[in-house]
Amino acid sequence: MKKQILLLCLALISLGAHAQITVRGKVTSATDNEPLIGATIQIKGSGNGTVTDLDGNYSLSNIAEDDVLVFSSIGYETQEIRVAHQNTINVVMKEAQELLEELVVIGYGTVRKSDLTSSISTIKGEEITKVTTGNAMDALQGKINGVQVTSGGGPGTTPKVLIRGVTTVNGSDPLYVVDGMPVGTNINFLNSNDIESMEVLKDASAAAIYGTRGSNGVILITTKKGSAGKTLFNFSSSIGFQTISNPNMAKASEYEQVFKARYTNDGRTPVWNSKDNITDAEGTDWWNEVVNKTALVQNYAFGVSGGNDKLVYNLSMGYFRNNSQYDVGYWDKINLRLNTEYTFNQHVKMGFDIAPRVESWDNTPNLFSAAMAMDPTTPVFKPEEEWVDNHYNNYARSHNNQEWNPVASLARQNAYSREYGVIVNPYLQLTPFKGLTLRTQFGANAHIRRSDAFTPEFEIDQLEKSTYSNVSREMKEWLDWNWTNTANYMRTFDDKHNLNLMAGFTAERFAEYWVKGARDDTPNNSENLQEVSAGTLNQQATGNTAYSSLLSYIGRVMYNYDGRYYLTASLRTDGSSKFPEGNKYAVFPSISAAWRLTGEEFMQHQDIFNNLKLRAGWGRVGNQNIDNSAYLTLLSSADAVFGRNPSRVTGTTISSVGNNRLKWETVEDYNLGLDMSFLDSRLNVTFDIYQKKSYDMLYKKQNIFAVGYPDWNSQVTMNIGSMKASGWELSFDWNDRITNDFSYNIGLNLSAVKNKAVKLSGDGPVNTGGFNSDQIIRNEDGAEIGRFYGYVADGLFQNLSEVYAHTDEHGTILQPNAQPGDIRFRDLNHDGVLDENDKTYIGNAYPDLMAGLNLAFNYKSFDFNANFYGTFGNDVFNTTKRLYAGTNGSNVYAGTLNKVWHGEGTSNDIPRLTVNDNNLNYTRVSSFYVEDGSYFRCKLLQLGYTLPKNIIPGTNLRVSFSAQNPFTLTSYSGMDPERPQMGESVIETGIDWIAYPNPRTFLFGIDLKF
Amino acid sequence: MKTKNYYYSAKRGLKYFINTFLLWIFSLSALWFTGCDGDDGYPEVDGQNPVLTLTTTHIQSGVGRTITIEGSVSDKDGISAIRLECEDLHLDKTINLIEIYEKPLEAYDLSYKFNIQRDETGDQFTIKVTVTDVGGRTVSQDLLVTMDGDFEKPVFTLSPDKNITVLIKAETKFNLRFSVSDDRALDYVTIEIPGIEGFTSLRLEADGEKTFDFVERITLPNIEQIYNVTITAVDRMGNESVAASMISVSEMPDFEKMYLADVATVKELNSDVFGVPMRIERTGDYQYKANYYNQQAGTKIFFLPQKSDFSPICFGLDPEDNSKLTDDPETAKPIVLEQANIYYEITFDTQKSTYSIRTYPIAEAVNPIPHTYGSTSLDTWGDGGSWLQEFYFGYMTSNPREVERFTQDKTNPNLFYLEESLFLEAGTQMNFVIHNWHSDGWWNYCTWRVDNSAEPEIFGYYGKEAKYTNPAWTKPDHVGDNWAKPAVNTTGNYKLIFDAHLERAKLVPAN
Incomplete structure (x- = not known):
């Protein structure tokens, strides 16, 4: 009522003042009836105006009755309404037809999603920030088909990202391009809250325009920009904790029984150094001593954006910190970003983005293995009466094995790094006439890192000591720059011929400078003396400079006829400093086409497909991820022991062998895709099938010994390999709104890829994954990579008859040292000898199928999101099964006594306890260690609630509770089935060495906008 | 109206997909069933039982012996498997011929070795041999194994040295002493000492005993003379062993060895x-x-x-x-x-x-050991100590990575012994070195070499380099045989004792 009176008064006043009135109203979206925030209302021809608030309301005073109000908002059709006598004008804005489908960023340009001819997937920033993580790629897991993201666990661990499989051994990470500037293969430095969207260029027809480093796919990241209108503030935070599962190791009493049983089972007297019949209470729970139950995770982001028709800006600040599960070890980063754009006039526009940051990390040790293996009968400390001033000496030495005291190792851990970096990205854009855009952009990425480390002098025991302390400092500096110049011309002829041309050139340079100094033996371990200058012995200084550069010419033609027939062709010529004269340049072409069947006349009479588009693409991309100097033969100092009576010699020798015929590694890619929409576009289905094959793959091949190089220097990089990845992707996306209060989205991604080594070195199989003087993985020419190769474990011998029956057809005993309870290994070639010839492929580290399931439900003010991800058909070589053996006095899993074979029928998997292991149960690479590594993991459960707007007027406040990785469905017995897939390289993966597992994370978050 | 269209579209779409899905499943199923072999059986030829002919139905054997089950098998339909069973011997072996040869055989020569364990106590065992053909028809035959076989030669547990010197005395005498044992039964022993009356060809009956001891003082002429002694022990199965010795009757010689x-x-x-x-x-x-x-x-x-x-x-x-x-x-x-x-x-x-x-x-008592035993002092790379590892040595039968560590005597640091005794069987030829442990299996540190591989008497230090030897040790490196390969005459547990100062080792029965 008050409002009405006020309005009436205002109206009367307005009438009295030259018929000037105040107009109020609300602007809503026709799509979802939600208020439109930041919509612009301008008085036509005057330049005056306002924007809508968080509730979509606006108010404009001093309006003449004959004024025309112009309502506009990005993505919506602009409306003009004459005021006449209206004091209240509510406007429902329709989405602009040409923008109904989102714009997709492609290399050096944008295109409507419907016009895509290649395989590109998009994820919006709000999807990424639902997951609290230091690296945005963690949030992509399961959300983009064909992108296999494997997360690590510890603070700052970079996830492993594979886009459509593997075609090279020279790095598998995709190229990241932030706002048009290539930034390398890791985006740890980026604040997830700054991301507006990410586009994944999956096939060569899309990535070829980044030909230089596009062979592993390209991920384009666009950061948030400001928009003209009201200044908007936002603040978001999520705080929570992480936990990892306790592996449940044996306590002191069971350890003693297991330890002794190993000896007595072999007829030997136990060499036991602890008290007999020790109780659990007298022992030490090393896991609890070393690993904290929780680790803090916190993330804060603050942003402000706005602008006018000349200047738009977006300023953001972020702080992220992730503690490790130990008392030491963390990673934090402070990010600042200011993105600005100034429009001088309709022809000239300039932008300047700057993003400084500070990252710090205390190195996270890997002590899980030691905490699991340490003798639980050993106390943490020596008896107090034995303590000395150097407190590092006061920790106890393991009584019954050679494991170093993990609590002592933790206390000694002292390595810290800090990095300061900035990315600046200014650009100038000219539009001389409609359709032609000229743009020049110069980006620089500079960062400096200081790494300090100190190892104290200590002596716990003769076998657990460091005679001298060591102190080191390393300074590294990186300076990369990129200059991109493009010309873009767009024009439509006769309403049906749409042409988009682009040409340009880029220049890039990457430089790294480093120096390291170290000394031994500081006067004591005091914190004040942890400086290199305080060291008194063995002073060392090393340093070097490495740089490389690229020069590229790019061009692209995009044409479509009537929105039905599409053709895109691109060409990139790259010159790299990594290749010798004559081979520096290579050409990377691509071509792709699409046919929108639903645009055809004959499809107008069906109502099954709302959209049906067929895509096909071909392209070539390159890889140059080798040493900068791979084509050069280099010398360096040498220190070797020679002779029949060995003597140490120092001098100069060849440190690497160059190849002056090196050339680009090339990947050729074919893609066939189908986009379909059904049921009034509520169901979208995309299917792609592809094949990627590398040629001239760069590979470090062993040189001929006769050449005379020392063997460790004789590898030479050559263009000799080839790998092939073939796969398919199928995704379903269902969006529906049941009522105005309830809407939901269900997305299912399924994909599979087979990675084959057509040829590696040509010198026979490449074996990786060292294990007891053997190798776990065999990569063979013509076969899939990453497969485990070893003996087939055929259960356990249950009795003597089974031992004696394990012979060849003539009675030759295959395992003469076996006893009941030992593993039976199969003699595959029936030759009566168990040897290398009986090895076979016993598992595959790569999955047969990857799946992502994403659910989102919105009901009134509540929203619920759930993301799931899984891999199926992959195996893990679980070395942690050794923790049933107690080898060398190691601790064992709780329950080992009952779980190991201890009589006929008691187990057919875990062998008997033995100290000698004459049957090589635990030393052979065998299928005993191989487990199904399939898993289906809930990545995220998030429940959010947006508070009613009348509680804090003018604000939009959402609170949420999230659980990341709350549960995993798997039959894998190790700590984490996902972590082993990180691997050492693409040809050495799937082995569980007890690395930092992916933790469960529980978070409370708030999101405030005003 | 629009809602109706949705439903109509959904229904049509659903129907379309169900139809497509069913067609797809049907096609796959058809492909699957028509593409499969589906017939894992083998055609019958005569439908007759297999024929099994064992070479023998009785084998005389003994504990620790290996028997060979031999015979021929034939079946026109194809032999599937042969099973050998004897519960008391823990024998239950199925020779799956189809798995081995990837096809059924019509004829097969059975030859299967089986070791009778040393701890078997029974006198006789019956092994059932069963042959099954591809039609599932079986035929069986029993094989009797008795433990009365005698295969071992008699063993001289005590015999005269190969070269013996007898000093000329007023009454020159020599104690001829030997002991023979046999795992079954000794038949007789002959002694031949040409030139000595009563011993030119002496036959002594052993009467089926397992051991035979002989001691007799022989008077020799008081003249310098060489006599060849040949002692032959023969068991009931005719297996024989010979011990030979040469007796020199002389004045006191200058003995090379003492x-x-x-x-x-x-x-x-x-x-x-x-x-x-x-x-x-x-x-x-x-x-x-x-x-x-x-x-x-x-x-x-x-x-x-x-x-x-x-x-x-x-x-x-x-x-x-x-x-x-x-x-x-x-x-x-x-x-x-x-x-x-x-x-x-x-x-x-x-x-x-x-x-x-x-x-x-x-x-x-100086020894050549370069470092404190058990200390972290072994220079792994031989480069002056960039990486030190634990220094210890011991009994090594394969490589320096696998060394059975000696225990150092608490009173005498020169004295080392193996904590665990070694179980050795008669007839075994040992093969070992006393060597330091090295994590990478390097041989270049310190080792003790023997004077005579077959009969080691001296374990002399070989330090490879001066820096790997205790500076107080002045004796030159002992260059001999790396591997000691003495033979074991009597089964039992032995204790290895080594004195680094004396450069002597002994392997004696463990108490």
């Missing part, structure tokens, strides 16, 4: 694998020096030129003049070492029959 015996009986002299009696040093003509670590006060020692017996020559104290030595085993008295935990050095002259004794403490 031994110290610290045991009391002939049995103890012969129960070792090596090291007893202990080889001592010859320092000049007729002159010898014995260094010995005495662990127990009152140890009695003699010096012997032969290893297997205290006769015919045994140097001990002359009962008539304790400052002299006598060579007569019948009158010689032992030299008694009264002090414990100390080293003795005894020098003597066999021609002059003189001797002297001195002692020296453990602290003065």
Whole structure:
């Protein structure tokens, strides 16, 4: 009522003042009836105006009755309404037809999603920030088909990202391009809250325009920009904790029984150094001593954006910190970003983005293995009466094995790094006439890192000591720059011929400078003396400079006829400093086409497909991820022991062998895709099938010994390999709104890829994954990579008859040292000898199928999101099964006594306890260690609630509770089935060495906008 | 209306997809079933039972022996598998011929070895041999295995040395002593000593006993002469073993080798694998020096030129003049070492029959070991110590990565022994080295080499480089055989004891 009176008064006043009135109203979206925030209302021809608030309301005073109000908002059709006598004008804005489908960023340009001819997937920033993580790629897991993201666990661990499989051994990470500037293969430095969207260029027809480093796919990241209108503030935070599962190791009493049983089972007297019949209470729970139950995770982001028709800006600040599960070890980063754009006039526009940051990390040790293996009968400390001033000496030495005291190792851990970096990205854009855009952009990425480390002098025991302390400092500096110049011309002829041309050139340079100094033996371990200058012995200084550069010419033609027939062709010529004269340049072409069947006349009479588009693409991309100097033969100092009576010699020798015929590694890619929409576009289905094959793959091949190089220097990089990845992707996306209060989205991604080594070195199989003087993985020419190769474990011998029956057809005993309870290994070639010839492929580290399931439900003010991800058909070589053996006095899993074979029928998997292991149960690479590594993991459960707007007027406040990785469905017995897939390289993966597992994370978050 | 369209579209779409899906499933199923072989069976030829013909239905064997089950099998339909069963022998083997040859065979020569365990106690066993053809038809036959086979040759557990010197005395005598054993039954023993009356061809009946001991004093003519002794032991199955010896009757010779015996009986002299009696040093003509670590006060020692017996020559104290030595085993008295935990050095002259004794403490007993045993001091890369690892050594049968660690004696740091005794079977030829442990299996640090691979008597230090030797150790490197390969005559547990100062090791029965 008050409002009405006020309005009436205002109206009367307005009438009295030259018929000037105040107009109020609300602007809503026709799509979802939600208020439109930041919509612009301008008085036509005057330049005056306002924007809508968080509730979509606006108010404009001093309006003449004959004024025309112009309502506009990005993505919506602009409306003009004459005021006449209206004091209240509510406007429902329709989405602009040409923008109904989102714009997709492609290399050096944008295109409507419907016009895509290649395989590109998009994820919006709000999807990424639902997951609290230091690296945005963690949030992509399961959300983009064909992108296999494997997360690590510890603070700052970079996830492993594979886009459509593997075609090279020279790095598998995709190229990241932030706002048009290539930034390398890791985006740890980026604040997830700054991301507006990410586009994944999956096939060569899309990535070829980044030909230089596009062979592993390209991920384009666009950061948030400001928009003209009201200044908007936002603040978001999520705080929570992480936990990892306790592996449940044996306590002191069971350890003693297991330890002794190993000896007595072999007829030997136990060499036991602890008290007999020790109780659990007298022992030490090393896991609890070393690993904290929780680790803090916190993330804060603050942003402000706005602008006018000349200047738009977006300023953001972020702080992220992730503690490790130990008392030491963390990673934090402070990010600042200011993105600005100034429009001088309709022809000239300039932008300047700057993003400084500070990252710090205390190195996270890997002590899980030691905490699991340490003798639980050993106390943490020596008896107090034995303590000395150097407190590092006061920790106890393991009584019954050679494991170093993990609590002592933790206390000694002292390595810290800090990095300061900035990315600046200014650009100038000219539009001389409609359709032609000229743009020049110069980006620089500079960062400096200081790494300090100190190892104290200590002596716990003769076998657990460091005679001298060591102190080191390393300074590294990186300076990369990129200059991109493009010309873009767009024009439509006769309403049906749409042409988009682009040409340009880029220049890039990457430089790294480093120096390291170290000394031994500081006067004591005091914190004040942890400086290199305080060291008194063995002073060392090393340093070097490495740089490389690229020069590229790019061009692209995009044409479509009537929105039905599409053709895109691109060409990139790259010159790299990594290749010798004559081979520096290579050409990377691509071509792709699409046919929108639903645009055809004959499809107008069906109502099954709302959209049906067929895509096909071909392209070539390159890889140059080798040493900068791979084509050069280099010398360096040498220190070797020679002779029949060995003597140490120092001098100069060849440190690497160059190849002056090196050339680009090339990947050729074919893609066939189908986009379909059904049921009034509520169901979208995309299917792609592809094949990627590398040629001239760069590979470090062993040189001929006769050449005379020392063997460790004789590898030479050559263009000799080839790998092939073939796969398919199928995704379903269902969006529906049941009522105005309830809407939901269900997305299912399924994909599979087979990675084959057509040829590696040509010198026979490449074996990786060292294990007891053997190798776990065999990569063979013509076969899939990453497969485990070893003996087939055929259960356990249950009795003597089974031992004696394990012979060849003539009675030759295959395992003469076996006893009941030992593993039976199969003699595959029936030759009566168990040897290398009986090895076979016993598992595959790569999955047969990857799946992502994403659910989102919105009901009134509540929203619920759930993301799931899984891999199926992959195996893990679980070395942690050794923790049933107690080898060398190691601790064992709780329950080992009952779980190991201890009589006929008691187990057919875990062998008997033995100290000698004459049957090589635990030393052979065998299928005993191989487990199904399939898993289906809930990545995220998030429940959010947006508070009613009348509680804090003018604000939009959402609170949420999230659980990341709350549960995993798997039959894998190790700590984490996902972590082993990180691997050492693409040809050495799937082995569980007890690395930092992916933790469960529980978070409370708030999101405030005003 | 629009809602209706949605439903209509959904229904149509659903129907379309169901139809497509069903067609797809049908097609796949059709492909699957038509593409499959579907017939894993084999066609019958005559439908007859297999034919099994064992080479023998009775095998005489014994514990620890390997029997061979032999025969021929045929079946026109194809043989599937042959099963060998005997629960008492823990034998239950199925030879799956289809799995091995990837097809059924029509004929197969069965030849299957099976070892009868040493701890089997039964007298006889029946092995059931069953043949199954591809049609599932079976035929069986029993094979009797009795434990009465005799395959081992008699073993001389005590025999005269290969070369024996008998000194010419007023009455020149020689104790011929030997012991023979057989795992089953000895039949007889023959002794041939041409030139000695009564021993030109002597046959002694053993009457089926498992052991046969012989001791007899033989009087020899008082003239310098060489006699060849041949002793042949024959068991009931006709297996025979021969021990040969050459007896030289002479005046006192200048013996090349001399031994110290610290045991009391002939049995103890012969129960070792090596090291007893202990080889001592010859320092000049007729002159010898014995260094010995005495662990127990009152140890009695003699010096012997032969290893297997205290006769015919045994140097001990002359009962008539304790400052002299006598060579007569019948009158010689032992030299008694009264002090414990100390080293003795005894020098003597066999021609002059003189001797002297001195002692020296453990602290003065130098050894060549380069580092404190068990310390982190082994220079892994030999580069001056960039990476040190634990230094220890011990009994090694394969490579330096796998060394059975010696325990260092708490009283005498020169003395090392294996904590666990070694179980060795008769007939075994050992193969070992005393070597340091190295994590990478390098051989370049320190090792003790033997003078004679087959009969090791000296374990001399070989340090490879000066820096791998205790500077106080002045003896040159001992260049000999790397591997010691002594033979074991008697099954049992043995204890390995090594003295780094003396460079001597012995492998004697464990108590």
